[in-house]
Amino acid sequence: xxxxxxxxxxxxxxxxxxxxxxxxxxxxxxxxxxxxxxxxxxxxxxxxxxxxxxxxxxxxxxxxxxxxxxxxxxxxxxxxxxxxxxxxxxxxxxxxxxxxxxxxxxxxxxxxxxxxxxxxxxxxxxxxxxxxxxxxxxxxxxxxxxxxxxxxxxxxxxxxxxxxxxxxxxxxxxxxxxxxxxxxxxxxxxxxxxxxxxxxxxxxxxxxxxxxxxxxxxxxxxxxxxxxxxxxxxxxxxxxxxxxxxxxxxxxxxxxxxxxxxxxxxxxxxxxxxxxxxxxxxxxxxxxxxxxxxxxxxxxxxxxxxxxxxxxxxxxxxxxxxxxxxxxxxxxxxxxxxxxxxxxxxxxxxxxxxxxxxxxxxxxxxxxxxxxxxxxxxxxxxxxxxxxxxxxxxxxxxxxxxxxxxxxxxxxxxxxxxxxxxxxxxxxxxxxxxxxxxxxxxxxxxxxxxxxxxxxxxxxxxxxxxxxxxxxxxxxxxxxxxxxxxxxxxxxxxxxxxxxxxxxxxxxxxxxxxxxxxxxxxxxxxxxxxxxxxxxxxxxxxxxx
Numbered sequence: 001x002x003x004x005x006x007x008x009x010x011x012x013x014x015x016x017x018x019x020x021x022x023x024x025x026x027x028x029x030x031x032x033x034x035x036x037x038x039x040x041x042x043x044x045x046x047x048x049x050x051x052x053x054x055x056x057x058x059x060x061x062x063x064x065x066x067x068x069x070x071x072x073x074x075x076x077x078x079x080x081x082x083x084x085x086x087x088x089x090x091x092x093x094x095x096x097x098x099x100x101x102x103x104x105x106x107x108x109x110x111x112x113x114x115x116x117x118x119x120x121x122x123x124x125x126x127x128x129x130x131x132x133x134x135x136x137x138x139x140x141x142x143x144x145x146x147x148x149x150x151x152x153x154x155x156x157x158x159x160x161x162x163x164x165x166x167x168x169x170x171x172x173x174x175x176x177x178x179x180x181x182x183x184x185x186x187x188x189x190x191x192x193x194x195x196x197x198x199x200x201x202x203x204x205x206x207x208x209x210x211x212x213x214x215x216x217x218x219x220x221x222x223x224x225x226x227x228x229x230x231x232x233x234x235x236x237x238x239x240x241x242x243x244x245x246x247x248x249x250x251x252x253x254x255x256x257x258x259x260x261x262x263x264x265x266x267x268x269x270x271x272x273x274x275x276x277x278x279x280x281x282x283x284x285x286x287x288x289x290x291x292x293x294x295x296x297x298x299x300x301x302x303x304x305x306x307x308x309x310x311x312x313x314x315x316x317x318x319x320x321x322x323x324x325x326x327x328x329x330x331x332x333x334x335x336x337x338x339x340x341x342x343x344x345x346x347x348x349x350x351x352x353x354x355x356x357x358x359x360x361x362x363x364x365x366x367x368x369x370x371x372x373x374x375x376x377x378x379x380x381x382x383x384x385x386x387x388x389x390x391x392x393x394x395x396x397x398x399x400x401x402x403x404x405x406x407x408x409x410x411x412x413x414x415x416x417x418x419x420x421x422x423x424x425x426x427x428x429x430x431x432x433x434x435x436x437x438x439x440x441x442x443x444x445x446x447x448x449x450x451x452x453x454x455x456x457x458x459x460x461x462x463x464x465x466x467x468x469x470x471x472x473x474x475x476x477x478x479x480x481x482x483x484x485x486x487x488x489x490x491x492x493x494x495x496x497x498x499x500x501x502x503x504x505x506x507x508x509x510x511x512x513x514x515x516x517x518x519x520x521x522x523x524x525x526x527x528x529x530x531x532x533x534x535x536x537x538x539x540x541x542x543x544x545x
Contacts, residue, residue, distance in 0.1 A: 021294070028350065042133070356540045370387065403436065
């Protein structure tokens, strides 16, 4: 069973959002667009409890009910489910939460009629026994306890239940107690082995302290970690890296025991505090688990994005009108993008919001545009836009980047240097022919390059501030008649003469960051050509629903 679609309205940051999901779904987006709200909404759905916190309601308006509608696909064979299934075999369940009231729960049928959902389904298939959420603020004392809502607790309970069911139900209490104790030992040994491997420490020992196995009262213990340097330290008191390695080991344990088919996993920023190598390892484990059970994660990790499939990525963005929308991949474009893409997916998809993207050639524009936008009285964050550096101006790279963003329905404007007129014409032609329908406008800088818009005294000040030459550089050291590539060559010539080195691309980045801030401090105007770019972006963003 997995959630194939989620429609959520009036919950926390989500006024109304409709999100199609896959077996392994990766949610991207800037902070405060609703990624956490989305996972929390799923958690509230499976909790089957009243909602009594005003913060759960959009705008804290408790007069408007929260509605969470989930579509489930690939369900298990179950006679109690059959009357509720649609013609395509899916189950659609809607829960309406009035403030401080029991949720109204109905199955939605093909003809828009509704049916009551059996209590056994709500307490089993559609409960927290089936759904497991790990927030970004990990409470290891909870996750590694025998609490019925903890992942380790759920995992061990299943193994213990299997051990008891596989033996004579009339066995003595003492034998049942031994069965339960033995059932814990194998998962514990595997968990310890995974942890040793991940942390390259064969002295690492996992201890279930104060272990109490009672056939009637249940099982309880305190988990501690020991090694050659530290003894008897509770897992919640270890460092963030160790704690996250424990989470990885726990997921690996779930995968190795082949019980993951019973859960839907949701995890917020699983890469948090992990080294990139550990991030790769964790995502590989999550992908393995998703072969049998659904995995839904939110992330800001380039590692996760590079290893995920295009079609599994979901970009959440907040429109200028304040609503969160989901942008999903158009699978019909998959083959073409795999062939023609000229930029890493993370470079394009982790740069910001999805209302519009400004595609630029390089470092200067990437650093400069946010400040230039502030000078123009607009904010990239409020607009929900991305500034994507392609580090190239070839037709193949610009077209590939635009196609990738277009597959997620993200409109673009392209800003190129004057010497890339050929590329500009190619992209404009493809746009008008409908091959790059998401490219709304192509700008080719009339002055030459972005560096031409910086006064020479500002460039000199940037060089002096960052390189501290023995004799300060002045505006008169530059050739004011040069533009475009020749102007950049002149900058390098001055640097070589005055400082003894050619900084190349690093100087361009400094001009974009420090130089633009200096222009802002001096009260200089935004170049009109750049203002035209931002006006076009504002127009596009305001057209997004």
